Amino acid sequence: MDIEGTCQNVPIDCDDMDPCTLDACVAGACAYEHTSGCCSADADCNDELYCNGPESCVDSQCETGSNPCAADEQCDEGADECVECLASAHCDDGQYCNGRETCLDGQCQAAANACPADKECDEAADECVACLTNERCDDGVYCNGMETCVNRACLPVLRGLSARNKARSA
Numbered sequence: 797m798d799i800e801g802t803c804q805n806v807p808i809d810c811d812d813m814d815p816c817t818l819d820a821c822v823a824g825a826c827a828y829e830h831t832s833g834c835c836s837a838d839a840d841c842n843d844e845l846y847c848n849g850p851e852s853c854v855d856s857q858c859e860t861g862s863n864p865c866a867a868d869e870q871c872d873e874g875a876d877e878c879v880e881c882l883a884s885a886h887c888d889d890g891q892y893c894n895g896r897e898t899c900l901d902g903q904c905q906a907a908a909n910a911c912p913a914d915k916e917c918d919e920a921a922d923e924c925v926a927c928l929t930n931e932r933c934d935d936g937v938y939c940n941g942m943e944t945c946v947n948r949a950c951l952p953v954l955r956g957l958s959a960r961n962k963a964r965s966a
């Protein structure tokens with residue numbers, strides 16, 4: 797902005813001693829324009845946001861703050877606080893068999909087992925299956941032979957096969 801007008805040669809100084817204003821003489825009057833980003837106190841820089849940290853005024857310039865939360869915390873902008881979680885996804889421990897963790901009031905909650913009592917959990921496959929081992933298939937009855945777990949399903953003893961095996965091992 798050009799400095800011109802009737803006060804140009806008047807010995808009135810438009811300097812307001814404020815480093816954050818651009819002082820000018822416009823149409824015979826002093827005009828001050830605030831310099832954007834300029835500050836004289838930390839409070840001038842406050843953007844009212846908690847989660848980006850407290851802003852500060854350094855050498856008349858606003859400096860941004862940083863996330864006030866620890867690396868394993870989430871920032872709740874609404875409550876102005878650091879919490880363990882904001883959504884259940886933040887609580888996922890990567891384990892399938894211990895169930896899906898949930899977030900309640902900023903705290904992670906453990907889950908119930910992923911599988912019902914009559915199933916075994918295959919962590920590698922993220923699946924509930926009838927069995928992983930032969931022991932799981934044991935029906936407790938000795939005389940019908942040892943049940944087996946094949947492809948994660950319990951197979952009853954095949955009498956013919958059992959007899960053949962017996963014959964072979966005899």
Ligand SMILES: [Ca+2]
Pocket residue numbers: 842843844845846847848849850851861
């Ligand atoms: Ca802030």
Ligand SMILES: [Ca+2]
Pocket residue numbers: 888889890891892893894895896897
């Ligand atoms: Ca889990």
Ligand SMILES: [Ca+2]
Pocket residue numbers: 934935936937938939940941942943
């Ligand atoms: Ca049996």
